[in-house]
Amino acid sequence: MSVDYAAQILEGSQRAAARLISWLEDEDDRAYEWMAKLYPHTGRAYIVGITGSPGAGKSTLTDKLTRVIRKSGLKVGIIAVDPSSPFTGGALLGDRVRMSELSNDPDIYIRSMATRGFLGGTAKATADVVKVLDALGKDLVIIETVGVGQDEIDIIGIADTTCLVLVPGLGDAIQSMKAGIMEIADVFVVNKADKQGADQLCGEVCSRIEIDAHIRKRDWTAPVVKAVAVEDIGIEQLWLSIESHRKYLLDSGMFYENRRQRTSRETLRMIHGELFRVVREQLEQNGRLDAAVEQLMNKKSDPYTLMHDIVCEWLSISKCKEAS
Numbered sequence: 670m671s672v673d674y675a676a677q678i679l680e681g682s683q684r685a686a687a688r689l690i691s692w693l694e695d696e697d698d699r700a701y702e703w704m705a706k707l708y709p710h711t712g713r714a715y716i717v718g719i720t721g722s723p724g725a726g727k728s729t730l731t732d733k734l735t736r737v738i739r740k741s742g743l744k745v746g747i748i749a750v751d752p753s754s755p756f757t758g759g760a761l762l763g764d765r766v767r768m769s770e771l772s773n774d775p776d777i778y779i780r781s782m783a784t785r786g787f788l789g790g791t792a793k794a795t796a797d798v799v800k801v802l803d804a805l806g807k808d809l810v811i812i813e814t815v816g817v818g819q820d821e822i823d824i825i826g827i828a829d830t831t832c833l834v835l836v837p838g839l840g841d842a843i844q845s846m847k848a849g850i851m852e853i854a855d856v857f858v859v860n861k862a863d864k865q866g867a868d869q870l871c872g873e874v875c876s877r878i879e880i881d882a883h884i885r886k887r888d889w890t891a892p893v894v895k896a897v898a899v900e901d902i903g904i905e906q907l908w909l910s911i912e913s914h915r916k917y918l919l920d921s922g923m924f925y926e927n928r929r930q931r932t933s934r935e936t937l938r939m940i941h942g943e944l945f946r947v948v949r950e951q952l953e954q955n956g957r958l959d960a961a962v963e964q965l966m967n968k969k970s971d972p973y974t975l976m977h978d979i980v981c982e983w984l985s986i987s988k989c990k991e992a993s
């Protein structure tokens with residue numbers, strides 16, 4: 670008899686979850702049958718994003734935060750989205766947490782994911798892994814990601830509460846963060862507060878938040894938490910801030926609204942990914958892509974007309990297939 674992965678995951682089998690996640694990472698079609706079965710059982714877990722520059726202390730914070738959360742009995746899933754960055758000496762979250770006693774706790778599940786090589790996009794793969802951990806019974810899923818590129822910002826779009834980790838001594842840290850990343854933060858963490866310049870950075874962040882509050886009428890004012898992750902300082906405060914943001918979302922109705930928008934984005938992203946895959950496959954197989962490139966290189970056509978023609982051709986082909 671074949672294995673019912675969905676049933677096993679719903680019963681809490683981490684082995685079954687690991688298998689399904691591997692299929693998701695390999696974009697193996699077998700994953701989707703089980704994902705479809707799990708979908709009705711998802712949506713329960715609260716999702717926290719921890720983002721920031723390479724080496725800011727995200728993994729250390731996640732490790733310490735997880736210990737605090739576990740005290741309340743909540744089950745935690747952790748996804749470390751690793752951009753395989755060569756710039757930092759920071760340990761992979763998986764390694765860091767595995768080194769600590771957290772690794773013996775059966776109610777914690779840790780998974781690292783590389784961001785390279787996903788045709789369908791890292792954000793989609795991450796969103797799928799969140800769903801698996803949710804179905805596995807985790808109450809809270811933490812996603813650690815480096816907030817540098819658009820892809821990472823998309824990943825953070827998956828979180829209910831996004832924590833942005835800043836550190837003193839990186840020059841004008843706020844200015845250098847990619848535009849848009851300040852806006853998505855619900856909680857700011859000034860980590861490595863044992864280093865010089867922490868107070869100044871807190872001040873800068875606070876005034877930025879104040880200016881922002883004037884521009885965009887938001888009911889939630891992002892708190893700024895000062896932390897020294899390696900010394901376990903500020904972690905309880907961080908957890909309280911996350912909890913109060915959660916309460917704000919629930920009380921204001923934003924929790925539902927945000928998730929509705931996320932579901933809409935995810936659906937569009939999936940349709941986009943699948944359409945692109947199918948069209949591309951066909952264009953490559955029937956030689957149409959090569960022919961188009963040839964025309965463009967010889968200036969026999971232009972990309973605007975060609976794009977229009979290809980889409981129209983493709984639509985009529987699918988119409989014909991539908992009719993036959």
Ligand SMILES: Nc1nc2c(ncn2[C@@H]2O[C@H](COP(=O)(O)OP(=O)(O)OP(=O)(O)O)[C@@H](O)[C@H]2O)c(=O)[nH]1
Nearest residue numbers: 723724725726727728729757759760861897898899
């Ligand atoms: N002084 C000081 N060092 C810290 C603090 N928090 C973390 N570190 C150190 O900073 C380094 C990077 O920490 P990580 O937790 O791996 O940082 P990260 O943001 O996860 O790094 P990447 O995942 O590589 O981007 C490690 O050597 C930590 O021990 C802190 O509060 N103060």
Ligand SMILES: [Mg+2]
Nearest residue numbers: 728760761762
């Ligand atoms: Mg890390």
